[in-house]
Amino acid sequence: MPAPHFPSEFGEETILFDSGFAAPQLLPSLTPFALAALTEHREEVLQYASGRGQPHLREWLAEWMNQDGCALTPDHILVTNGAKQGIDLVCRLLLDEGDAIVVSAPTYFTAIPIFRNFGVEFIEIGQDAHGFDVDALETALDARAADGRELPKLIYNVPEFHNPTGATMSAARREALIALADARGIAIVEDSPYRQVRFEGPDEPLLKALDRSGTVFHLGTFSKLVAPGLRIGWIAAEPAQVARMIQLKSEGGSSPLIQRIIYEFARSPDFSAHIDRVQAAYRERRDCIVAAVARELPEARIAVPEGGYYVWLTLPAHVDGDLLAAKAGEAGIHLIAGSRFFASVGAEVPRHHVRLAYSYTTPDQIENGVRRLGAVYRSIAGQ
Ligand code: PMP
Numbered sequence: 001m002p003a004p005h006f007p008s009e010f011g012e013e014t015i016l017f018d019s020g021f022a023a024p025q026l027l028p029s030l031t032p033f034a035l036a037a038l039t040e041h042r043e044e045v046l047q048y049a050s051g052r053g054q055p056h057l058r059e060w061l062a063e064w065m066n067q068d069g070c071a072l073t074p075d076h077i078l079v080t081n082g083a084k085q086g087i088d089l090v091c092r093l094l095l096d097e098g099d100a101i102v103v104s105a106p107t108y109f110t111a112i113p114i115f116r117n118f119g120v121e122f123i124e125i126g127q128d129a130h131g132f133d134v135d136a137l138e139t140a141l142d143a144r145a146a147d148g149r150e151l152p153k154l155i156y157n158v159p160e161f162h163n164p165t166g167a168t169m170s171a172a173r174r175e176a177l178i179a180l181a182d183a184r185g186i187a188i189v190e191d192s193p194y195r196q197v198r199f200e201g202p203d204e205p206l207l208k209a210l211d212r213s214g215t216v217f218h219l220g221t222f223s224k225l226v227a228p229g230l231r232i233g234w235i236a237a238e239p240a241q242v243a244r245m246i247q248l249k250s251e252g253g254s255s256p257l258i259q260r261i262i263y264e265f266a267r268s269p270d271f272s273a274h275i276d277r278v279q280a281a282y283r284e285r286r287d288c289i290v291a292a293v294a295r296e297l298p299e300a301r302i303a304v305p306e307g308g309y310y311v312w313l314t315l316p317a318h319v320d321g322d323l324l325a326a327k328a329g330e331a332g333i334h335l336i337a338g339s340r341f342f343a344s345v346g347a348e349v350p351r352h353h354v355r356l357a358y359s360y361t362t363p364d365q366i367e368n369g370v371r372r373l374g375a376v377y378r379s380i381a382g383q
Contacts (some may be wrong), residue, residue: 018357020360086191336355
Protein backbone atom coordinates (compact mmCIF):
# COMPACT_ATOMS: atom_id res chain seq x y z
CA MET A 1 0.00 0.00 0.00
CA PRO A 2 1.28 3.47 -0.76
CA ALA A 3 2.74 5.47 2.13
CA PRO A 4 1.48 9.00 2.76
CA HIS A 5 3.18 11.46 0.45
CA PHE A 6 6.04 13.77 1.29
CA PRO A 7 5.14 17.39 0.48
CA SER A 8 8.39 18.00 -1.40
CA GLU A 9 7.28 15.51 -4.08
CA PHE A 10 4.47 17.76 -5.32
CA GLY A 11 3.56 21.06 -6.90
CA GLU A 12 1.07 23.60 -5.59
CA GLU A 13 -2.04 22.16 -7.22
CA THR A 14 -1.65 18.93 -5.27
CA ILE A 15 -3.54 18.89 -2.01
CA LEU A 16 -2.15 16.73 0.77
CA PHE A 17 -4.92 15.65 3.10
CA ASP A 18 -3.20 12.30 3.61
CA SER A 19 -0.39 12.90 6.06
CA GLY A 20 -0.22 14.30 9.59
CA PHE A 21 2.59 16.68 8.66
CA ALA A 22 2.91 19.85 10.71
CA ALA A 23 1.80 23.14 9.17
CA PRO A 24 5.08 24.59 7.86
CA GLN A 25 3.99 28.04 9.13
CA LEU A 26 3.87 26.64 12.68
CA LEU A 27 7.34 25.13 12.87
CA PRO A 28 8.96 27.17 15.64
CA SER A 29 12.21 29.04 15.33
CA LEU A 30 14.60 26.85 17.30
CA THR A 31 17.80 28.54 16.13
CA PRO A 32 18.56 30.42 19.39
CA PHE A 33 18.03 27.23 21.39
CA ALA A 34 20.21 25.21 19.03
CA LEU A 35 22.94 27.84 19.27
CA ALA A 36 22.79 27.83 23.06
CA ALA A 37 22.89 24.02 23.05
CA LEU A 38 25.98 23.94 20.84
CA THR A 39 27.87 26.64 22.71
CA GLU A 40 26.85 26.62 26.37
CA HIS A 41 26.29 22.84 26.50
CA ARG A 42 28.78 21.77 23.86
CA GLU A 43 30.26 18.77 25.59
CA GLU A 44 26.92 17.51 26.94
CA VAL A 45 25.22 17.56 23.54
CA LEU A 46 28.09 16.14 21.47
CA GLN A 47 28.93 13.18 23.69
CA TYR A 48 27.24 9.83 24.19
CA ALA A 49 24.39 10.28 26.61
CA SER A 50 22.24 8.34 29.03
CA GLY A 51 20.07 5.63 27.47
CA ARG A 52 17.08 6.71 29.55
CA GLY A 53 17.23 10.33 28.33
CA GLN A 54 18.77 13.52 29.66
CA PRO A 55 18.00 14.27 33.33
CA HIS A 56 16.91 17.85 32.57
CA LEU A 57 14.31 16.76 30.02
CA ARG A 58 13.03 13.84 32.12
CA GLU A 59 12.61 16.19 35.06
CA TRP A 60 10.76 18.71 32.91
CA LEU A 61 8.51 16.01 31.43
CA ALA A 62 7.63 14.55 34.86
CA GLU A 63 6.72 18.02 36.09
CA TRP A 64 4.73 18.78 32.94
CA MET A 65 2.70 15.59 33.29
CA ASN A 66 2.25 16.25 37.01
CA GLN A 67 0.63 19.56 36.12
CA ASP A 68 -1.76 17.37 34.11
CA GLY A 69 -2.76 15.27 37.14
CA CYS A 70 0.00 12.63 37.27
CA ALA A 71 2.32 11.78 40.15
CA LEU A 72 5.59 11.01 38.39
CA THR A 73 9.29 11.33 39.10
CA PRO A 74 12.01 11.52 36.44
CA ASP A 75 12.54 7.78 37.04
CA HIS A 76 9.13 7.17 35.47
CA ILE A 77 10.26 8.73 32.19
CA LEU A 78 12.12 7.12 29.29
CA VAL A 79 12.98 9.42 26.37
CA THR A 80 12.34 7.80 22.98
CA ASN A 81 12.78 8.60 19.31
CA GLY A 82 9.14 9.58 18.94
CA ALA A 83 5.95 7.83 19.99
CA LYS A 84 6.39 5.16 17.33
CA GLN A 85 9.52 3.96 19.08
CA GLY A 86 7.47 4.07 22.29
CA ILE A 87 4.96 1.63 20.77
CA ASP A 88 7.80 -0.64 19.65
CA LEU A 89 9.48 -0.65 23.08
CA VAL A 90 6.28 -1.46 24.94
CA CYS A 91 5.72 -4.35 22.53
CA ARG A 92 9.26 -5.59 23.09
CA LEU A 93 8.67 -5.47 26.81
CA LEU A 94 5.26 -7.10 26.98
CA LEU A 95 4.67 -9.33 23.98
CA ASP A 96 5.57 -12.82 22.86
CA GLU A 97 4.73 -14.29 19.47
CA GLY A 98 1.05 -15.25 19.31
CA ASP A 99 -0.11 -12.98 22.15
CA ALA A 100 -3.40 -11.16 21.71
CA ILE A 101 -3.69 -7.37 21.93
CA VAL A 102 -6.68 -5.04 21.87
CA VAL A 103 -6.95 -2.16 19.41
CA SER A 104 -9.83 0.09 18.49
CA ALA A 105 -11.56 -0.42 15.14
CA PRO A 106 -10.41 1.74 13.40
CA THR A 107 -6.97 2.42 14.88
CA TYR A 108 -3.78 4.38 14.12
CA PHE A 109 -2.65 2.67 10.93
CA THR A 110 1.11 3.04 11.47
CA ALA A 111 0.81 1.10 14.72
CA ILE A 112 -0.68 -1.90 12.90
CA PRO A 113 2.55 -3.08 11.18
CA ILE A 114 4.52 -2.43 14.37
CA PHE A 115 2.18 -4.77 16.23
CA ARG A 116 2.27 -7.27 13.36
CA ASN A 117 6.07 -7.44 13.68
CA PHE A 118 5.48 -9.11 17.05
CA GLY A 119 3.19 -11.78 15.61
CA VAL A 120 0.12 -10.68 17.55
CA GLU A 121 -3.51 -11.64 17.27
CA PHE A 122 -5.73 -8.52 17.12
CA ILE A 123 -8.92 -8.11 19.10
CA GLU A 124 -10.76 -5.14 17.58
CA ILE A 125 -13.18 -3.10 19.65
CA GLY A 126 -15.48 -0.38 18.29
CA GLN A 127 -15.88 3.24 19.31
CA ASP A 128 -18.68 5.77 19.50
CA ALA A 129 -18.84 9.51 20.20
CA HIS A 130 -17.47 8.86 23.71
CA GLY A 131 -14.51 6.92 22.38
CA PHE A 132 -13.42 3.35 22.98
CA ASP A 133 -16.33 1.02 23.85
CA VAL A 134 -15.32 -0.41 27.23
CA ASP A 135 -18.51 -2.48 27.62
CA ALA A 136 -17.81 -4.20 24.32
CA LEU A 137 -14.28 -4.94 25.51
CA GLU A 138 -15.60 -6.47 28.72
CA THR A 139 -17.95 -8.69 26.73
CA ALA A 140 -15.09 -9.77 24.44
CA LEU A 141 -12.84 -10.55 27.42
CA ASP A 142 -15.60 -12.57 29.10
CA ALA A 143 -16.14 -14.55 25.91
CA ARG A 144 -12.43 -15.30 25.67
CA ALA A 145 -12.24 -16.38 29.28
CA ALA A 146 -15.30 -18.63 28.79
CA ASP A 147 -13.52 -20.24 25.83
CA GLY A 148 -10.44 -20.84 27.96
CA ARG A 149 -8.35 -18.55 25.77
CA GLU A 150 -5.52 -16.36 27.03
CA LEU A 151 -6.40 -12.77 27.81
CA PRO A 152 -4.74 -10.04 25.74
CA LYS A 153 -1.49 -8.57 27.02
CA LEU A 154 -2.23 -4.94 26.23
CA ILE A 155 -4.92 -2.50 25.16
CA TYR A 156 -3.70 0.15 22.72
CA ASN A 157 -5.72 3.32 22.36
CA VAL A 158 -5.53 7.00 21.43
CA PRO A 159 -7.86 8.51 24.05
CA GLU A 160 -8.06 12.05 22.73
CA PHE A 161 -8.60 13.30 19.19
CA HIS A 162 -8.26 9.76 18.03
CA ASN A 163 -6.36 9.04 14.86
CA PRO A 164 -8.33 8.55 12.62
CA THR A 165 -11.80 9.20 14.12
CA GLY A 166 -11.11 12.37 16.15
CA ALA A 167 -13.18 10.95 19.05
CA THR A 168 -12.23 11.70 22.66
CA MET A 169 -12.90 9.22 25.47
CA SER A 170 -15.13 10.57 28.23
CA ALA A 171 -13.87 10.59 31.83
CA ALA A 172 -16.38 7.86 32.74
CA ARG A 173 -15.09 5.60 29.95
CA ARG A 174 -11.52 6.22 31.07
CA GLU A 175 -12.34 5.25 34.66
CA ALA A 176 -14.13 2.15 33.40
CA LEU A 177 -11.21 1.16 31.17
CA ILE A 178 -8.70 1.49 34.00
CA ALA A 179 -10.94 -0.55 36.33
CA LEU A 180 -11.41 -3.29 33.72
CA ALA A 181 -7.73 -3.47 32.79
CA ASP A 182 -6.71 -3.56 36.45
CA ALA A 183 -9.22 -6.28 37.27
CA ARG A 184 -8.01 -8.47 34.39
CA GLY A 185 -4.29 -7.65 34.70
CA ILE A 186 -3.96 -6.14 31.21
CA ALA A 187 -1.61 -3.24 30.41
CA ILE A 188 -2.97 -0.08 28.78
CA VAL A 189 -0.94 1.80 26.18
CA GLU A 190 -2.14 5.41 26.14
CA ASP A 191 -0.89 7.02 22.92
CA SER A 192 -1.52 10.71 23.34
CA PRO A 193 0.35 12.79 20.75
CA TYR A 194 -2.36 15.44 20.32
CA ARG A 195 -3.10 16.20 23.98
CA GLN A 196 -2.14 19.90 23.77
CA VAL A 197 -3.69 20.38 20.34
CA ARG A 198 -7.11 21.04 21.92
CA PHE A 199 -9.40 23.67 20.41
CA GLU A 200 -12.22 23.81 22.94
CA GLY A 201 -13.75 22.07 25.92
CA PRO A 202 -12.11 20.89 29.12
CA ASP A 203 -9.36 18.27 29.22
CA GLU A 204 -10.44 14.77 30.13
CA PRO A 205 -8.13 13.13 32.69
CA LEU A 206 -5.11 11.33 31.33
CA LEU A 207 -5.36 7.57 31.74
CA LYS A 208 -1.93 7.85 33.36
CA ALA A 209 -3.37 10.28 35.91
CA LEU A 210 -6.09 7.75 36.79
CA ASP A 211 -3.61 4.88 37.01
CA ARG A 212 -3.18 3.64 40.57
CA SER A 213 -1.40 0.37 39.97
CA GLY A 214 1.13 1.04 37.21
CA THR A 215 -1.11 -0.43 34.50
CA VAL A 216 -0.69 2.45 32.04
CA PHE A 217 2.19 3.05 29.64
CA HIS A 218 1.74 6.64 28.51
CA LEU A 219 3.30 7.58 25.17
CA GLY A 220 4.05 11.24 24.53
CA THR A 221 5.81 13.06 21.70
CA PHE A 222 6.92 16.50 20.59
CA SER A 223 6.00 15.66 16.99
CA LYS A 224 2.51 17.12 16.95
CA LEU A 225 3.02 20.08 19.24
CA VAL A 226 6.49 21.22 18.17
CA ALA A 227 7.98 19.45 15.11
CA PRO A 228 7.95 15.84 13.89
CA GLY A 229 11.50 16.06 12.54
CA LEU A 230 12.86 16.33 16.07
CA ARG A 231 11.99 12.65 16.59
CA ILE A 232 11.74 12.93 20.35
CA GLY A 233 9.00 11.45 22.50
CA TRP A 234 8.75 9.66 25.81
CA ILE A 235 7.20 6.79 27.73
CA ALA A 236 5.86 7.32 31.26
CA ALA A 237 5.70 4.01 33.11
CA GLU A 238 6.73 2.35 36.37
CA PRO A 239 10.46 2.84 37.10
CA ALA A 240 11.12 -0.93 37.05
CA GLN A 241 9.58 -1.17 33.59
CA VAL A 242 11.48 1.89 32.41
CA ALA A 243 14.69 0.19 33.56
CA ARG A 244 13.83 -2.90 31.50
CA MET A 245 12.93 -0.86 28.43
CA ILE A 246 16.28 0.96 28.58
CA GLN A 247 17.88 -2.44 27.94
CA LEU A 248 15.56 -2.96 24.97
CA LYS A 249 16.27 0.49 23.54
CA SER A 250 19.54 -0.55 22.06
CA GLU A 251 20.29 2.24 19.55
CA GLY A 252 22.57 4.18 21.93
CA GLY A 253 20.05 6.66 23.32
CA SER A 254 18.09 9.53 21.81
CA SER A 255 20.08 12.54 20.60
CA PRO A 256 21.28 14.69 23.53
CA LEU A 257 21.52 17.67 21.17
CA ILE A 258 17.85 17.54 20.24
CA GLN A 259 16.84 16.88 23.84
CA ARG A 260 18.73 20.01 24.96
CA ILE A 261 17.14 22.13 22.21
CA ILE A 262 13.67 20.93 23.19
CA TYR A 263 14.34 21.50 26.89
CA GLU A 264 15.58 25.07 26.31
CA PHE A 265 12.56 25.80 24.11
CA ALA A 266 10.08 24.21 26.50
CA ARG A 267 11.21 26.27 29.48
CA SER A 268 11.37 29.53 27.52
CA PRO A 269 8.44 31.98 27.28
CA ASP A 270 8.24 31.11 23.56
CA PHE A 271 6.75 27.71 24.42
CA SER A 272 3.35 28.78 25.73
CA ALA A 273 3.05 31.36 22.93
CA HIS A 274 3.81 28.54 20.49
CA ILE A 275 1.09 26.31 21.99
CA ASP A 276 -1.43 29.15 21.61
CA ARG A 277 -0.49 29.62 17.94
CA VAL A 278 -0.74 25.88 17.25
CA GLN A 279 -4.18 25.63 18.83
CA ALA A 280 -5.50 28.71 17.03
CA ALA A 281 -4.16 27.72 13.60
CA TYR A 282 -5.35 24.11 13.69
CA ARG A 283 -8.72 25.24 15.08
CA GLU A 284 -9.13 27.53 12.06
CA ARG A 285 -8.24 24.64 9.73
CA ARG A 286 -10.62 22.28 11.54
CA ASP A 287 -13.44 24.82 11.22
CA CYS A 288 -12.63 25.36 7.58
CA ILE A 289 -12.62 21.66 6.64
CA VAL A 290 -15.80 20.90 8.59
CA ALA A 291 -17.63 23.72 6.80
CA ALA A 292 -16.21 22.75 3.40
CA VAL A 293 -17.18 19.08 3.80
CA ALA A 294 -20.71 20.04 4.89
CA ARG A 295 -21.00 22.20 1.77
CA GLU A 296 -19.28 20.01 -0.84
CA LEU A 297 -20.02 16.49 0.42
CA PRO A 298 -23.34 16.91 2.22
CA GLU A 299 -23.95 13.14 2.22
CA ALA A 300 -20.85 12.46 4.30
CA ARG A 301 -21.19 12.36 8.08
CA ILE A 302 -18.41 14.10 9.92
CA ALA A 303 -17.87 14.02 13.68
CA VAL A 304 -16.35 17.36 14.67
CA PRO A 305 -13.16 16.71 16.68
CA GLU A 306 -12.32 18.96 19.64
CA GLY A 307 -8.65 18.85 18.71
CA GLY A 308 -5.98 17.00 16.79
CA TYR A 309 -5.19 16.82 13.09
CA TYR A 310 -7.90 14.71 11.39
CA VAL A 311 -11.52 14.40 10.35
CA TRP A 312 -13.12 11.03 9.66
CA LEU A 313 -15.83 10.92 7.03
CA THR A 314 -18.53 8.30 7.03
CA LEU A 315 -19.87 7.99 3.50
CA PRO A 316 -23.19 6.45 2.49
CA ALA A 317 -22.83 2.65 2.76
CA HIS A 318 -22.75 2.13 -1.02
CA VAL A 319 -19.86 4.57 -1.60
CA ASP A 320 -16.45 2.92 -1.68
CA GLY A 321 -13.88 4.93 0.27
CA ASP A 322 -11.00 3.01 -1.36
CA LEU A 323 -12.27 4.06 -4.78
CA LEU A 324 -12.81 7.66 -3.65
CA ALA A 325 -9.24 7.84 -2.28
CA ALA A 326 -7.83 6.34 -5.49
CA LYS A 327 -9.81 8.62 -7.83
CA ALA A 328 -9.13 11.68 -5.71
CA GLY A 329 -5.40 10.83 -5.77
CA GLU A 330 -5.51 10.77 -9.60
CA ALA A 331 -7.05 14.26 -9.44
CA GLY A 332 -4.25 15.47 -7.16
CA ILE A 333 -6.18 15.31 -3.88
CA HIS A 334 -4.45 12.87 -1.55
CA LEU A 335 -6.32 11.33 1.36
CA ILE A 336 -6.40 7.94 3.04
CA ALA A 337 -9.07 5.29 2.60
CA GLY A 338 -10.68 4.36 5.90
CA SER A 339 -10.15 0.64 5.30
CA ARG A 340 -6.43 1.09 5.96
CA PHE A 341 -7.14 1.88 9.62
CA PHE A 342 -8.52 -1.54 10.47
CA ALA A 343 -6.25 -4.24 11.81
CA SER A 344 -8.38 -6.97 10.27
CA VAL A 345 -8.23 -7.68 6.57
CA GLY A 346 -10.78 -9.08 4.17
CA ALA A 347 -14.39 -8.65 3.27
CA GLU A 348 -15.62 -7.53 6.68
CA VAL A 349 -13.50 -4.35 6.77
CA PRO A 350 -15.76 -1.28 6.41
CA ARG A 351 -14.99 0.53 3.17
CA HIS A 352 -17.22 3.59 3.43
CA HIS A 353 -14.85 5.89 5.30
CA VAL A 354 -11.99 8.21 4.45
CA ARG A 355 -9.64 10.22 6.66
CA LEU A 356 -8.66 13.79 5.86
CA ALA A 357 -5.76 15.47 7.65
CA TYR A 358 -6.16 19.25 7.87
CA SER A 359 -2.82 19.92 9.57
CA TYR A 360 -0.60 20.55 6.54
CA THR A 361 -2.96 22.36 4.20
CA THR A 362 -3.76 26.08 4.46
CA PRO A 363 -7.41 27.21 4.70
CA ASP A 364 -7.24 28.19 1.01
CA GLN A 365 -5.95 24.76 0.05
CA ILE A 366 -8.65 23.16 2.20
CA GLU A 367 -11.35 25.11 0.31
CA ASN A 368 -9.85 24.23 -3.04
CA GLY A 369 -9.16 20.59 -2.13
CA VAL A 370 -12.57 19.82 -0.67
CA ARG A 371 -14.32 21.48 -3.61
CA ARG A 372 -12.39 19.26 -6.02
CA LEU A 373 -12.98 16.24 -3.78
CA GLY A 374 -16.71 16.95 -3.97
CA ALA A 375 -16.55 16.70 -7.76
CA VAL A 376 -14.70 13.37 -7.57
CA TYR A 377 -17.24 12.14 -5.02
CA ARG A 378 -20.17 12.98 -7.30
CA SER A 379 -18.48 11.23 -10.21
CA ILE A 380 -18.27 7.94 -8.32
CA ALA A 381 -21.41 8.17 -6.20
CA GLY A 382 -23.49 8.34 -9.36
CA GLN A 383 -24.94 11.87 -8.97
N1 PMP B 1 0.64 7.91 17.51
C1 PMP B 1 -0.37 8.50 16.86
C2 PMP B 1 -1.77 8.22 17.26
C3 PMP B 1 -0.09 9.38 15.81
O1 PMP B 1 -1.11 9.96 15.15
C4 PMP B 1 1.24 9.64 15.45
C5 PMP B 1 1.62 10.54 14.31
N2 PMP B 1 0.86 10.49 13.19
C6 PMP B 1 2.26 8.99 16.16
C7 PMP B 1 1.92 8.13 17.19
C8 PMP B 1 3.70 9.16 15.76
O2 PMP B 1 4.37 9.98 16.59
P1 PMP B 1 5.94 10.18 16.46
O3 PMP B 1 6.18 11.14 15.34
O4 PMP B 1 6.29 10.76 17.78
O5 PMP B 1 6.58 8.86 16.23
